[in-house]
Amino acid sequence: MKVDDRPTTLHSLFYWAQRSPDMVYMNQPYPDGSVEETTWKQAADQVLRMAAHLRSLELPEKSCIAILGKNSDHWIMADLAIWAAGHVSVPLYPTLNGDTAAYVLEHSEAKLMMLGKLDGTADGWNDIRNHIPEDLPIISLPMSPRRDTEQWKDIVARTEPLAEPHLPSPDELATLVYTSGSTGRPKGVMHSFGTMISVAEGLKEIFPVDQNDRMLSYLPLAHVAERAAVQTSSLYFGFPLYFANSLDTFQEDLQRARPTLFFSVPRLWMKFYLAICDKLPPKKQKVLFRIPLLNRVVKRKILKQLGLDHVRAALTGAAPLAPEIIHWYRNIGLELLEVYGMSENFGYSHANRPGDAKVGTVGVPNPGVEHRVTDEGELQVKSPGQMLGFYKNDEKTKEEITEDGFLKTGDMAEVDANGYTRITGRVKDLFKTAKGKYVVPVPIEGRFTHPKVEVVCVAGANQPQPCALITLSEEAQAELQKGGDRATIEKELAEELDRVNSEVEDHEKLAFAVIVKEPWTMENGMLTPTMKIKRNVIEDHYAERLPQWYDQKKKVIWED
Structure with missing residues (x-):
């Protein structure tokens, strides 16, 4: 079998296995401290052996096969083996609750599950395990919590490689990506091999990427952002992947990987920023950054401490990140670029270019992408990465794609004369105050940049003025647990509230800020797997308390 081109990610695996057989493709750390390296040749060999086993099961053609687990080298090999056997992969978020996992398995009619790295501590395994159908066959990857199933390593050891793997055409169905579902049941987004590879093909026109690059894979591979930016790119361009x-x-893990390209979400960029500010307060930073000789040394030291000193292009996406934070990163020498995409177009939509970024925007349309803003202010996009439709839901597909082929993003946007696009909020997030004025929460939330504030949710539908629900940063919470003074935090957040209110319209001014007790996490359902807030879940959770808080007429309130 000779593969001369890379029309799909599966072709890409065999392409590099032939050209760079002994180059290490994946670096996988294990809990005992050991690290396993897998070359391109070894990866292709394992994939072909597992594909041969899957073929031997004689499953119906194009069967859906689930993958459940945290990111690992075998997660990616499982994905590739499913395709090489001629089937369709269905990734599940490791943080799902059991009920949602059961729904995805049933809706996709999964015939088998690849069960990977899970331990029940920072994932949903303890709940999911009780919702897996008893008759669903399971193959356990390394670091799986199950030992009573077929094991990947045993299968690979006893099975000869598949001589003629299925080499798909770009228009074939490759995967079902179930949306993280900030509202309602997740939808199964159907992606072809062609829509998936379009990301890499477009990327090569924006970023010069080659085999000398490196990336760290740690955001959920079940989400298109990681699958596009990290998995697909590494396979297409042939560069090494490291896992956390x-x-x-x-x-x-970051120090071990020394990534040259790095993708993260706003929540983590904020955490990095807060960690640095905890060690080197902003006032001190300003002083040091003004001293010519120290300036570069301090900034280099910060980047090295973060493990990002080799990064030449860093991306942020999935939710807005305050412009002040982006400027801070760019000021210390990290070219942080905002990008934009959706599950429905495999993340291939808009991006800021290196050396040509406009902070506060998601950049301009990617090569081959068309966009427009409707009279109602909604962004619509037509992308080479656009889905085939929603699985078993033609009605929803017709609802979300216009007659002329544009995806209704559900995002409100403004486009300037040069095509730079600014996302101003979600159409569904808009709410009216009791005075009948519309409030767009996302831009207001983005104005909170205080180091002690972790996440903000602006609420207040049908109230006289909106308010802010706030979770404190881990550092601020630790400070309080050690006997820190509430009054100091209260004073600082009251000043932050005043600053935010001075920058918004009168009807957007926040009546108060509530410091909530319970952190918002993926596990308690307050955040999506990409760490975006589930606004409706948060609003419902605090709805009964809101009237009491308005009655208190205080600027900063602590949840009892």
């Missing part, structure tokens, strides 16, 4: 071991070892 755990949250506790994240900094070590």
Whole structure:
């Protein structure tokens, strides 16, 4: 079998296995501290052996096969083996609750599950395990919580490689990506091999990427952002991938990977920023940054401490990040670029270009992408990465794609004369105050940049004025637990509230800020797997308390 081109990610695997067989493709750390390296040749060999086993099961043609687990080298090999056997992969978020996992397995009619890295601590395994159908066959990848199933390593050891793997055409169905579902049941987004590879093909026109690059994979591979920016790109361009071991070892994993390209979400960019500010307060930074000799040394040291000193292009997406934070990163020498995309177009939509970014926007349309803003202010996009439709839901497909082929994004946007696009909020997030004025919460939330504020949700539908629900940063919470003074935090947040209110319209001014007790996490359903707030869940959770808080007429309120 000779593969001369890369029309799909599966072709890409065999392409590099032939051209760079002994180059290390994946670096996988294990809980015991060991690290396993897998070359392109070894990866292709394991994929072909597992594909041969899957073929031997004689599943119906184009069967859906689920993948459940945190990111790992075998997660990617499982995805590729499913395709090489001629089937369709269905990734599940490791943080799903059991009920949603059961729904995805049933809706996709999954015939088998590849069960990967899970331990029940920072994932949903303890709940999911009780919702897996008893008759669903399971193959356990390394680091799987199940030992009573077929094991990947045993299968690979006893099975000969598949001589003639299925090499798909670009228009074939490759995967079902179930949306993270900030509202209602997740929808199964159907992507072809062609829509998936369009990301890499377009990327090469924006960023010069080659085999010398490196990336760290740690955001959920079940989401299109990681699958597009990291998995697809590494396969297409042939560069090495590193995986994170755990949250506790994240900094070590970054130092080991020394990524040249780095993709993250706003929540983590904020966490990095807050961690640095905790060690080097902003006032001190300003002083040091003004001293010519120290300026570069301090900035280099900050980037090295973050493990980002080799990064030449860093991306942020999935939600807005305050312009002040982006400027801070760019000021210390990290070219942080905002990008934009959706599950429905495999993340291939808009991006800021290196050396040509406009902070506060998601950049201009990617090569091959068309966009327009409707009279109602909604952004509509036509992309080479656009889905085939929603699985088993033609009605919803027709609802979300216009007759002339544009995807209704549900995002409100403004486009300037040069095509730079600014996302101003979600159409569904708009709410009216009791005075009949519309409030767009996202831009107001983005104005909170205080180091002690982790996440903000602006609420207040049908109230005289909006308000802010706030979770404190881990550092601020730790400070309080050690006996820190509430009054100091209260004073600082009251000043932050005044500053935010001075920058918004009268009807957008926040009546108060509530410091909530419970952190918002993926596990308690307050955040999506890409760490965006589930606004409706948060609003419902605090709805009964809101009238009491308005009655208090205080600027900063602590939830009892």
